[in-house]
Amino acid sequence: MPRPKTFDETEVLDKAVALFWKQGYHSTSMQHLVDALGINRASLYNTYGDKRSLFDKALERYRISNQKGMEEFLAGRTSVKQGLKELFEVAIGKSDGPSTEKGCFVVNTTTELLPGDPEILKALSENKTAIERIFENYLSKGVQNGEISKTLDTKAFASLLFTQYNGIKVLSKISRNRQELSDSVSLMLGILDG
Amino acid sequence: MPRPKTFDETEVLDKAVALFWKQGYHSTSMQHLVDALGINRASLYNTYGDKRSLFDKALERYRISNQKGMEEFLAGRTSVKQGLKELFEVAIGKSDGPSTEKGCFVVNTTTELLPGDPEILKALSENKTAIERIFENYLSKGVQNGEISKTLDTKAFASLLFTQYNGIKVLSKISRNRQELSDSVSLMLGILDG
DNA sequence: AAACTTTTGGATGAGACGTAAAAAAAGAAT
DNA sequence: ATTCTTTTTTTACGTCTCATCCAAAAGTTT
Numbered sequence: 001m002p003r004p005k006t007f008d009e010t011e012v013l014d015k016a017v018a019l020f021w022k023q024g025y026h027s028t029s030m031q032h033l034v035d036a037l038g039i040n041r042a043s044l045y046n047t048y049g050d051k052r053s054l055f056d057k058a059l060e061r062y063r064i065s066n067q068k069g070m071e072e073f074l075a076g077r078t079s080v081k082q083g084l085k086e087l088f089e090v091a092i093g094k095s096d097g098p099s100t101e102k103g104c105f106v107v108n109t110t111t112e113l114l115p116g117d118p119e120i121l122k123a124l125s126e127n128k129t130a131i132e133r134i135f136e137n138y139l140s141k142g143v144q145n146g147e148i149s150k151t152l153d154t155k156a157f158a159s160l161l162f163t164q165y166n167g168i169k170v171l172s173k174i175s176r177n178r179q180e181l182s183d184s185v186s187l188m189l190g191i192l193d194g
Numbered sequence: 195m196p197r198p199k200t201f202d203e204t205e206v207l208d209k210a211v212a213l214f215w216k217q218g219y220h221s222t223s224m225q226h227l228v229d230a231l232g233i234n235r236a237s238l239y240n241t242y243g244d245k246r247s248l249f250d251k252a253l254e255r256y257r258i259s260n261q262k263g264m265e266e267f268l269a270g271r272t273s274v275k276q277g278l279k280e281l282f283e284v285a286i287g288k289s290d291g292p293s294t295e296k297g298c299f300v301v302n303t304t305t306e307l308l309p310g311d312p313e314i315l316k317a318l319s320e321n322k323t324a325i326e327r328i329f330e331n332y333l334s335k336g337v338q339n340g341e342i343s344k345t346l347d348t349k350a351f352a353s354l355l356f357t358q359y360n361g362i363k364v365l366s367k368i369s370r371n372r373q374e375l376s377d378s379v380s381l382m383l384g385i386l387d388g
Numbered sequence: 389a390a391a392c393t394t395t396t397g398g399a400t401g402a403g404a405c406g407t408a409a410a411a412a413a414a415g416a417a418t
Numbered sequence: 419a420t421t422c423t424t425t426t427t428t429t430a431c432g433t434c435t436c437a438t439c440c441a442a443a444a445g446t447t448t
């Protein structure tokens with residue numbers, strides 16, 4: 001009996017993700033959101049709660065889609081070294097989409113809202129361990145394959161990969177010199193060749 | 195004949211650096227600054243101009259002091275491998291000061307104000323090349339010493355170091371597990387022994 | 389018709405940045 | 419010493435934007 005919503009909830013949420021991703025939390029006003037989401041102000045509050053609540057939902061959506069995307073990307077590549085190489089090529093933005101200069105929503109949030117926000121810290125902390133685990137599992141697969149030496153400290157290397165990934169997402173906002181980043185990634189992945 | 199200022203201009207600027215560093219540009223209000231700097235509102239505008247102008251001055255001061263600090267730190271260590279190791283130990287924050295959780299003012303600014311700010315982009319771009327050059331020169335010293343192989347691509351490795359440095363400054367805000375970062379740095383520096 | 393949501397349009401109170409005019413202070417000159 | 423000039427400090431204000439909420443009107447399904 002209720003009047004149905006005239007918009008798709010997750011579709012609109014994706015627009016909020018794009019906006020917060022590009023501009024961050026503090027410089028995105030509710031008015032910006034109202035204009036960009038294409039729904040009414042009251043509908044916005046009704047559906048997602050206040051600004052912070054909407055931001056939390058947007059961040060969570062990004063996180064999940066990001067993790068899932070990473071897992072699927074790697075799952076499709078049996079050659080671990082090649083898989084990592086390609087993953088980082090995408091991260092660097094060889095195919096220069098408009099999203100490259102926005103960096104990573106998670107990284108941007110880390111630097112903007114920490115320290116001083118326990119809830120966000122919790123979410124970001126979970127994200128960190130989740131992605132490091134993805135890396136570690138993938139590396140283990142390579143060790144089982146015989147592609148990677150058993151002597152490799154997979155935990156430390158997973159951490160190295162994640163740190164490098166974060167650094168790339170920062171530097172992508174400054175430099176459009178992809179070759180430089182690509183070379184440094186190659187150097188790093190050379191560790192896997194003993 | 196003029197009445198002298200009752201405060202030290204650079205001393206107060208350092209307080210502004212600390213505040214912008216911790217909170218970023220948008221969530222630091224002029225009122226916060228007035229309270230923290232200990233000078234009057236009008237004095238603030240008189241001396242440093244508007245908020246953005248003050249921010250620029252603060253960022254520049256941080257950049258210069260950061261670069262100089264890095265150069266002097268490395269200049270004092272003739273063993274290049276050991277020097278890099280120690281530099282990153284400091285960056286990781288083994289001696290856990292209160293500044294560790296603030297990350298790096300430059301990194302924070304990169305993610306907060308880019309894309310969309312050409313002036314800031316210019317400053318951050320200069321900073322990037324300056325620090326990469328510091329790394330590259332230091333590595334060259336190691337090659338001349340015979341400490342590092344002549345086959346090393348110093349430019350790529352300098353880029354790797356800088357990227358890693360940025361990543362560390364992000365992750366320092368999330369995790370207080372310094373050992374993990376330390377291990378990954380060791381793994382990276384192991385490339386120099388290859 | 390009833391029930392519920394969306395839309396419209398505005399009210400509100402807080403806080404933002406920046407400025408202007410008056411008051412106070414410090415040195416210089418007579 | 420006193421007055422004058424210049425600058426800082428104080429205080430108050432103006433204008434704007436912010437986030438949030440509310441009441442009434444319009445629309446859609448059962």
